[in-house]
Amino acid sequence: MTRKFNFSAGPAALPEEVLLQAQAELLDWHDKGLSIMEMSHRSAEYVGVAAQAEQDLRDLMGIPGNYKVLFLQGGATAQFGMVPMNLLRGAESADYINTGVWSKKAIKEAQRYGKVNVVASTEANSFTSAPTQSELQLDPNAAYLHYTTNETIGGVEFDYIPDSSDVPLVADMSSDILSAPIDVSRFGLIYAGAQKNIGPAGLTVVIVRDDLVGQVLPGTPSMYDYKVHADADSMNNTPPTFGWYLAGLVFQWLKRQGGVEAMAELNRRKAAKLYAAIDGSDFYANPVAINNRSIMNVPFTLADAALDKRFLELADAEGLLNLKGHRSVGGMRASIYNAVPEAAVDALIDFMQRFEKEQA
Numbered sequence: 001m002t003r004k005f006n007f008s009a010g011p012a013a014l015p016e017e018v019l020l021q022a023q024a025e026l027l028d029w030h031d032k033g034l035s036i037m038e039m040s041h042r043s044a045e046y047v048g049v050a051a052q053a054e055q056d057l058r059d060l061m062g063i064p065g066n067y068k069v070l071f072l073q074g075g076a077t078a079q080f081g082m083v084p085m086n087l088l089r090g091a092e093s094a095d096y097i098n099t100g101v102w103s104k105k106a107i108k109e110a111q112r113y114g115k116v117n118v119v120a121s122t123e124a125n126s127f128t129s130a131p132t133q134s135e136l137q138l139d140p141n142a143a144y145l146h147y148t149t150n151e152t153i154g155g156v157e158f159d160y161i162p163d164s165s166d167v168p169l170v171a172d173m174s175s176d177i178l179s180a181p182i183d184v185s186r187f188g189l190i191y192a193g194a195q196k197n198i199g200p201a202g203l204t205v206v207i208v209r210d211d212l213v214g215q216v217l218p219g220t221p222s223m224y225d226y227k228v229h230a231d232a233d234s235m236n237n238t239p240p241t242f243g244w245y246l247a248g249l250v251f252q253w254l255k256r257q258g259g260v261e262a263m264a265e266l267n268r269r270k271a272a273k274l275y276a277a278i279d280g281s282d283f284y285a286n287p288v289a290i291n292n293r294s295i296m297n298v299p300f301t302l303a304d305a306a307l308d309k310r311f312l313e314l315a316d317a318e319g320l321l322n323l324k325g326h327r328s329v330g331g332m333r334a335s336i337y338n339a340v341p342e343a344a345v346d347a348l349i350d351f352m353q354r355f356e357k358e359q360a
């Protein structure tokens with residue numbers, strides 16, 4: 001078996017330790033004679049696994065007691081609709097910040113349910129920065145303010161938490177949740193698809209403040225009502241049991257690494273090295289404003305796009321996988337989530353430098 005370095009944007013690399021543990025437990029979970037996948041979600045064993053995962057996530061993120069943690073399905077994309085369905089609460093409109101592909105999708109979906117005010121957009125600079133606080137044209141009567149903390153495709157990350165005053169702040173943290181400590185109490189709602197920093201695809205985590213739950217739009221299917229899920233401890237129906245279990249193993253792994261504080265230090269070091277390698281060469285380039293450069297997704301272009309194919313072929317042959325950039329921006333993208341080791345970044349930098357020399 002050779003595990004290669006995986007720079008995929010998602011589904012993304014998982015910690016090897018976690019995969020080995022899942023493998024060891026796969027056929028016979030804790031001497032019960034069956035796998036976790038084959039167990040009722042209502043069994044005492046499974047309910048224990050689910051509750052432990054929630055507690056570990058609460059510990060890791062410092063989630064206050066007046067927030068519900070929900071383990072749902074439908075991806076972050078379902079949240080693009082569930083957020084307005086649950087949080088508009090009779091208000092005329094909601095505020096959205098537009099920093100790229102994922103914000104745009106959230107905006108488009110919200111427009112099906114109410115009026116959306118785009119309070120700032122960086123489209124004019126091709127989404128290569130995030131707006132500053134003073135650029136936000138906030139409406140004090142908005143139902144909520146939505147933003148994407150990290151644009152996975154553009155590699156643009158907010159370097160501050162917007163101040164929305166009394167308006168609940170809603171964040172799509174799909175690609176940077178658990179990458180660094182955050183103050184959850186600043187948010188009304190946080191959501192994230194699991195397949196980057198949490199676990200396998202098929203699970204979505206929602207963290208929502210109690211007072212925002214229970215005022216869903218009339219006619220909303222019960223599966224899209226946060227209250228239904230909150231009241232049932234995310235077991236209104238059969239939850240994605242394997243994904244939830246695996247997320248729990250990832251949370252325990254994160255705790256063993258020293259928690260999100262330790263991950264943040266490592267993530268910053270990994271990103272700093274890679275950006276330094278890009279900036280230190282005339283051959284590679286990253287267009288994002290320095291203070292908004294993502295520590296999770298690092299897009300970069302080569303001096304000549306005609307070389308992209310060869311770069312990817314050679315990288316692949318060396319065991320550096322999934323470096324192709326998103327089709328909308330081209331070039332390369334290295335996603336360096338929590339589970340991507342520093343050695344992967346070192347190997348990538350070494351490869352990039354050799355590739356550049358080969359072109360000279």
Ligand code: PMP
Binds near residue numbers: 010
């Ligand atoms: N938001 C962000 C920031 C993302 O990166 C993604 C997926 N790449 C999504 C939303 C959509 O997630 P899903 O595919 O889980 O619906």
